[in-house]
Amino acid sequence: MTCSATTRVALWATLLACLLNSGCTGTRYIPSQGQLASPTPPPQALKGFDGNARVELNLPGGYASPDDRAYPTQRANEDIQNWFADSGDDLTVAVRNENIKDSGWLSMLPYILTLGILPTWLTTEGETVMEVKSGDEVLFQNREPVAYRSALSMLLPSAYLLGSPGTGQYQVMADDQLNRHKQALQQYIQSQQKDYETAVSAGTVQAYRQYLQDNPESFFRMETLRRLSELAPATHALPFHRDNVALDNAYIVYLPDEYDIWFLGPQDMKVYDVLRLSREEDETLLASRIRAANQPYKVFNGDEIALLKEGGLSPGLIAAMIDASANPTSVKPAAVAPTVTSATSGAASPGTPSPAEVTAQPGMADIAAQCAKRYAAMKACDQVPSFGANVCRSQVKKKYSHIACELIQ
Known part of the structure; x- marks a missing residue:
């Protein structure tokens, strides 16, 4: 008799647990600084490369399904692959999550006491990291804060008060994070371009050669060499080219x-x-x-x-x-x-x-x-x-x- 009662209690507890975890879920992305980043095209300079994407944005935590939480990875991979002229190994854009932590577990108590009428939620916070790499060498890195809230309720769709169902908010999150990373990369390239154009504004052989000596890691190094080649004299140009190769x-x-x-x-x-x-x-x-x-x-x-x-x-x-x-x-x-x-x-x-x-x-x-x-x-x-x-x-x-x-x- 005791065994039978214990078994019934265990079955009811298991059934209740299943019900409490089989309700509706909603997710809300919480953008940095309270607003979404403006849509940003990929840096035009990357169109000169063949490249590939290596994205791991499958977000841990939360109540959404694994497929929904994997959506940002799919979305970002498709976006980044279009940044390049073609698929290849010139550059790799890698995006990943770091320092992820969850909070809000105490909301589980009213959720249980109300049999799932009130929602329970988790707030997941951390940062996404984007790196532009050539082989194993990191050429550029940017970090952006990321946060989203995932809610669950059983008997009523009250979880939708804290977020929307499906992949909609994950798409918003992926797009916003990529826009922020693209803006940072664009600013990095543009800052170098401004300095570059100022340094070579004279358009002389000496100006280009001096820039090469002063900026060995410039994004515009090859552009400098190309412009320099265009200044070759019409006759007896070999000494000119030989000096440039030596440089x-x-x-x-x-x-x-x-x-x-x-x-x-x-x-x-x-x-x-x-x-x-x-x-x-x-x-x-x-x-x-x-x-x-x-x-x-x-x-x-x-x-x-x-x-x-x-x-x-x-x-x-x-x-x-x-x-x-x-x-x-x-x-x-x-x-x-x-x-x-x-x-x-x-x-x-x-x-x-x-x-x-x-x-x-x-x-x-x-x-x-x-x-x-x-x-x-x-x-x-x-x-x-x-x-x-x-x-x-x-x-x-x-x-x-x-x-x-x-x-x-």
Whole structure:
């Protein structure tokens, strides 16, 4: 008899608990400073990147269903993905909750005493954190306070007095939080742009070079290099470009196409390596090393020879590179650029072309030069801090889009 009574009490308690937790729920977002942030478009500067979203806004606590509380994550993911030109790995926008805590548990007492007529509610407070990242490097971070109230009642829809049902308020919360983060990111970029335009207002070579030296982590670093390249003199421009590369390796991205020949040659003995070594080694010995290596550069035409001479290469070293390129006993066409030409050769035909075929196809050497320059430019981009590195990589991919280069790098 005792067991039966105990069982009935347990069943009634379980039933009551189920009823008390199966009523209507309402949620209300509590905006920071009492009002919603104005709708804000994503920063236009991000349209220059490929990116992805990594959002975890599934809000803990509250009485709403798990699907409703997961809605902000879905909403934010869809919004952020539209900030970029396309899906990719240039940048990642990560949004998450931190320091979340609940209050209001004491409201459960009148809820139980009135059998669910009066609502019980929880107020959840914390902050959302947005980070713009390149790989593991955080380029920008912003924090915004977040709060919402979730109510539950059973016999009457009194929970709706404290909030609305469904995902409506979660959508409001997601949009408001993203607008606040976008505003902060926009202000960050605009503050740099104002300083940038002031610093380079003179529009001179010296103004741009000084800005690069004073602002190594500027969002506008690559824009500065691009503008600088546009100031190149019409003739005898190589010293100008060489000084800019010495100032910032990422300038390689904006070198005119005719300078691609400086990136031809085997690893550690490319044309620009030969120029550097010519200042340290005896010219006759260096020319002998080039011929002995027996690895092709290119049979340079008259304009290219003039450009190499302008850069400081002697006729003897240019002749050695031509000899290495025209020698029919060369046995390793892949040596033009070990990480480049092997894939280029494979893309050209199923078999491996002979050295004579390599020299008979000037286009192949041009492709090798472009791929070598692309590789050098990507390495230079790795040294550019902050957003500039991603702008740099994006420019490199657009400029050097030959399929062979894409396959091997």
